[in-house]
Amino acid sequence: MDSRKPLYRHSLKEAVRHEEKDLWRECYKINCDCARAIERIIAENYDGKKLGQDLAEPIIEQYGFNRVNWVLANTVQQKKEDGRISPENRQWAETFPIPQEEHNWQFEVSSHPGLTDLFISDVRKAWQALGLFTxxxxxxxxxxxxxxxxxxxxxxxxxxxxxxxxxxxxxxxxxxxxxxxxxxxxxxxxxxxxxxxxxxxxxxxxxxxxxxxxxxxxxxxxxxxxxxxxxxxxxxxxxxxxxx
Structure with a gap:
């Protein structure tokens, strides 16, 4: 499975209507793989006191910014009421028009919300470093x-x-x-x-x-x-x- 394939942004219902269910399914599987990869790298680099540095880079390299941001934004949207996610990251996540479907919990990052929040901040810093127009x-x-x-x-x-x-x-x-x-x-x-x-x-x-x-x-x-x-x-x- 090519982890760098383009992100499919539409719902399963729309995918069925446009005969793109296979595209939706493949994207969904890669989203789940991306979430599991983030969980692993957090688990492997947390020593009980602090999270390791530069963890975002290999995940971004493997899956691309679009998918990593999508998976992380979905994670925050699933944890809407969790106070361990910073207000800045919650506000950022709401800018992503992710279709709300019953399957979304499966590509939610299940790591400790505080550690996930730190990882999101690192990904956002890497994105900002691209110097893109806004x-x-x-x-x-x-x-x-x-x-x-x-x-x-x-x-x-x-x-x-x-x-x-x-x-x-x-x-x-x-x-x-x-x-x-x-x-x-x-x-x-x-x-x-x-x-x-x-x-x-x-x-x-x-x-x-x-x-x-x-x-x-x-x-x-x-x-x-x-x-x-x-x-x-x-x-x-x-x-x-x-x-x-």
Missing amino acids: AAHCVENSQNQDYTGKLLVLNPYILGSAYQTPERQLFLARDGWGCIPGAPRQTVFGRFLSEEKDQITFFNRSDFIGVLSAEYLPDWAKEKLAAMEVPEAEETPSDGMTLQ
Whole structure:
């Protein structure tokens, strides 16, 4: 079983409806394996007084951030009333839209909640160290803007583990119904700014955090935009980065 396979985020009911039950089942099994791996590494590195250092790294390497975060967030959601989980980690866990199903307890980490909380904090620190763009780097309320020609920030959770980098998050929208707020169809066509070739691909509007604020545009992106065979990128603080 490939532990790095993409995470299946939908419920069993949806999987059956879309004839994807095998995908759901395989993901569920890997989620359970991931939870057991976390339990083992905690048990093997707790000496009765303190938990060992750098335990998150091998788990993340084996299963990828998306699955590790999903399993840990599910664990906290199952332990909602447990005061041994920090408020910060409880708040973090609630941001994951995990379908609430009767099977979820099986990929809950059953280690001591206090030790699990420490492990979650280590995983979150490792995630923060990636330096990814967040909503704080986007124009306020830009989710309600027309995305046509805008430099958008992809939600890193939709990217595979190998592509969870700030460079890979930047997506230059070209067109598509999804560029228009409230449109009946959600597809946004465009390209990854970091790619050398102008290869058009697409995402759903909901896959984006928002429009990158001009003040956070990295130097490499400025150079890339300037070199593109389109009019020069204009900085518009109210609208973010736009190719006019």
